[in-house]
Amino acid sequence: MGEFAKLDPLLHSELRLAVMSTLLTMEEADFVYLREATGATAGNLSVQIDKLSEAGYISVEKGFAGKKPRTVCRITETGSRAFAAYVEALKSYLH
Amino acid sequence: MGEFAKLDPLLHSELRLAVMSTLLTMEEADFVYLREATGATAGNLSVQIDKLSEAGYISVEKGFAGKKPRTVCRITETGSRAFAAYVEALKSYLH
DNA sequence: ATAAACTGATTTATTTTATAAACCAAATTT
DNA sequence: AAATTTGGTTTATAAAATAAATCAGTTTAT
Numbered sequence: 001m002g003e004f005a006k007l008d009p010l011l012h013s014e015l016r017l018a019v020m021s022t023l024l025t026m027e028e029a030d031f032v033y034l035r036e037a038t039g040a041t042a043g044n045l046s047v048q049i050d051k052l053s054e055a056g057y058i059s060v061e062k063g064f065a066g067k068k069p070r071t072v073c074r075i076t077e078t079g080s081r082a083f084a085a086y087v088e089a090l091k092s093y094l095h
Numbered sequence: 096m097g098e099f100a101k102l103d104p105l106l107h108s109e110l111r112l113a114v115m116s117t118l119l120t121m122e123e124a125d126f127v128y129l130r131e132a133t134g135a136t137a138g139n140l141s142v143q144i145d146k147l148s149e150a151g152y153i154s155v156e157k158g159f160a161g162k163k164p165r166t167v168c169r170i171t172e173t174g175s176r177a178f179a180a181y182v183e184a185l186k187s188y189l190h
Numbered sequence: 191a192t193a194a195a196c197t198g199a200t201t202t203a204t205t206t207t208a209t210a211a212a213c214c215a216a217a218t219t220t
Numbered sequence: 221a222a223a224t225t226t227g228g229t230t231t232a233t234a235a236a237a238t239a240a241a242t243c244a245g246t247t248t249a250t
Contacts, residue, residue, distance in 0.1 A: 004113045018099045021188045093116045
């Protein structure tokens with residue numbers, strides 16, 4: 001694009017952006033919290049968490065809380081930087 | 096979504112957003128200009144212009160410049176308002 | 191103890207969207 | 221008069237989002 005900065009496709013997704021945004025304010029959130037905070041369906045959230053994880057934007061730790069499975073997500077340094085870059089790029093669209 | 100505002104899916108697209116952004120600064124641009132300003136392929140641009148037009152976000156006027164066809168796009172009031180709302184919604188993701 | 195319902199997810203299938211490739215009609219260039 | 225360029229549209233393919241179905245285990249009620 002001419003004057004427009006490229007928008008990281010991984011972050012240019014409503015749900016993935018919401019997940020990243022949440023994790024930036026908390027540094028740690030589990031699957032259930034993210035599902036409620038974003039209003040997403042569990043299936044969609046599961047898929048998008050995988051994508052962010054595979055890109056190294058978040059880390060995912062699967063364990064148990066008592067007897068129930070619990071998936072904890074955290075943002076990584078790579079993820080933080082990607083988010084900041086995305087916000088910068090966005091500005092070229094929003095005078 | 097809980098704390099996150101819904102992002103207008105029509106505007107949450109890199110190319111459509113670039114088209115709208117361009118039209119906001121110019122109030123009028125033709126197909127060729129938009130293609131160069133956005134760096135998009137003609138096919139992609141054609142499709143996205145249709146979508147914005149069908150939503151009433153832009154008006155599209157097909158005429159001739161000399162003997163060559165010329166498609167002129169302009170943003171509508173509806174489009175301007177939708178863009179402003181989109182920017183507002185975005186803020187809920189970008190602390 | 192067993193069935194029913196709930197939790198915390200993942201997997202699969204469906205729909206939608208984005209992108210690219212192919213094409214078309216007319217004009218221009220060689 | 222071929223070949224190329226211009227200004228697009230249409231069609232096909234790839235990628236993404238969403239929803240629906242499934243799964244493993246837990247809790248609740250009978």
